[in-house]
Amino acid sequence: NAGVTQTPKFQVLKTGQSMTLQCAQDMNHEYMSWYRQDPGMGLRLIHYSVGAGITDQGEVPNGYNVSRSTTEDFPLRLLSAAPSQTSVYFCASSYGDRPLGEQYFGPGTRLTVT
Amino acid sequence: GQQVMQIPQYQHVQEGEDFTTYCNSSTTLSNIQWYKQRPGGHPVFLIQLVKSGEVKKQKRLTFQFGEAKKNSSLHITATQTTDVGTYFCAGTGAGSYQLTFGKGTKLSVIP
Numbered sequence: 001n002a003g004v005t006q007t008p009k010f011q012v013l014k015t016g017q018s019m020t021l022q023c024a025q026d027m028n029h030e031y032m033s034w035y036r037q038d039p040g041m042g043l044r045l046i047h048y049s050v051g052a053g054i055t056d057q058g059e060v061p062n063g064y065n066v067s068r069s070t071t072e073d074f075p076l077r078l079l080s081a082a083p084s085q086t087s088v089y090f091c092a093s094s095y096g097d098r099p100l101g102e103q104y105f106g107p108g109t110r111l112t113v114t
Numbered sequence: 115g116q117q118v119m120q121i122p123q124y125q126h127v128q129e130g131e132d133f134t135t136y137c138n139s140s141t142t143l144s145n146i147q148w149y150k151q152r153p154g155g156h157p158v159f160l161i162q163l164v165k166s167g168e169v170k171k172q173k174r175l176t177f178q179f180g181e182a183k184k185n186s187s188l189h190i191t192a193t194q195t196t197d198v199g200t201y202f203c204a205g206t207g208a209g210s211y212q213l214t215f216g217k218g219t220k221l222s223v224i225p
Contacts, residue, residue, distance in 0.1 A: 033213070040123070042202060042217035043157065050211060058212055059115065090156055099206055099213035100145055102159040 002026050006091050006106035013081040013113045021076040021109050023091030029104070031094045032074040036060065036087040037108075043090065049074055050097040081113045116141050116207050120216030128224050133190040135219035137203035146179055146186040147213070149202045157202060160188075193223050 007022045025032065033048040045058030049068040063085060065077040074093075078085060088110050092103040117140040127133050137146065145164045149157035161170055163179035163186065170177045176189045186203055200218040207214075 031211075035215075040217060042120075043204075043215040045212055045214070048211060056211065059214075098211055101162060103147070103149075103157070103204075103213065105156040105158070108156050 004091055004093055004104050004106035006089075006109050008109060009107065010110045011112070013078075013111065015082060015113060017081050018077070018079050019081065021078075021089055021091075021111075023074045023076065023106060024072050025074075025093040025104070026072065027093065027095075027104065028071060029093035029095055030071070030097045031099055032068065033058070033092050033099070033103070034064070034066065034074070034076045035090045035092065036085075037090060038087050046076065046089075048099075083113045085111065086113045087111060116205070116210070116212070116214045118203060118205055118214045118216040120203055120219055122219055123217065124220050124222070126222045126224065127193050129195060130192050133193050133197070133221055135188050135201050135203075135221075137186045137188075137205075137216050139184045139205050139207075139214075141207050142183050143205035144183075144208050144210070146183075146203055146205045148177060148186075148188055149204065150199050151202065151218070152199045155199075160201075190221075193221070195223050195225055197221060198223050 004025045030051045034046040035043040047066040049055045091106045119138045147162045148160040151157045168179040174191045200220045202218045204215040
């Protein structure tokens with residue numbers, strides 16, 4: 001099992017550029033989520049999904065889109081990057097359709113927007 | 115929305131001293147989870163508590179869930195340099211699909 005994988009590991013964008021952060025898991029988990037981590041802010045939920053075709057907003061969804069066409073993949077799209085989106089992004093997954101158990105985190109994507 | 119507060123933000127201890135971090139929620143929680151994140155790494159699950167008043171131990175780590183299911187604590191006995199990292203609590207409210215994290219406590223251990 002590869003667990004939760006994220007690509008790329010590092011990315012530098014210019015303001016206004018778009019990109020997609022990839023997340024995949026091979027554990028057949030229903031629940032997947034995206035967090036951003038900023039210094040002193042802990043992890044804040046961006047979007048989550050309770051299964052293929054079902055997504056919803058978390059605490060800080062503005063500027064981000066998601067889709068879940070398969071159980072395995074949960075990409076995060078930045079449509080027009082802004083410096084405020086400079087952060088470390090973590091994808092996570094877990095059994096069931098709620099976050100009521102261990103969250104398996106990917107290694108993260110470190111994004112800088114200039 | 116649900117808020118989870120965690121204190122202290124930083125803790126510096128001498129190796130061998132004890133360490134405690136506290137977590138408080140604005141609402142009653144269905145569960146509380148604890149994670150450890152090493153510098154440059156990703157959060158790693160430590161434990162989950164679901165019952166009122168629950169206490170669980172993992173070697174030198176003791177986790178408690180309050181009677182009202184609104185607060186929790188993590189206590190480390192006789193810290194070691196391998197305990198260095200940031201400890202996060204995270205909770206889910208009843209019927210919620212969202213896991214809310216505290217801001218974490220960064221532990222430094224002086225050898």
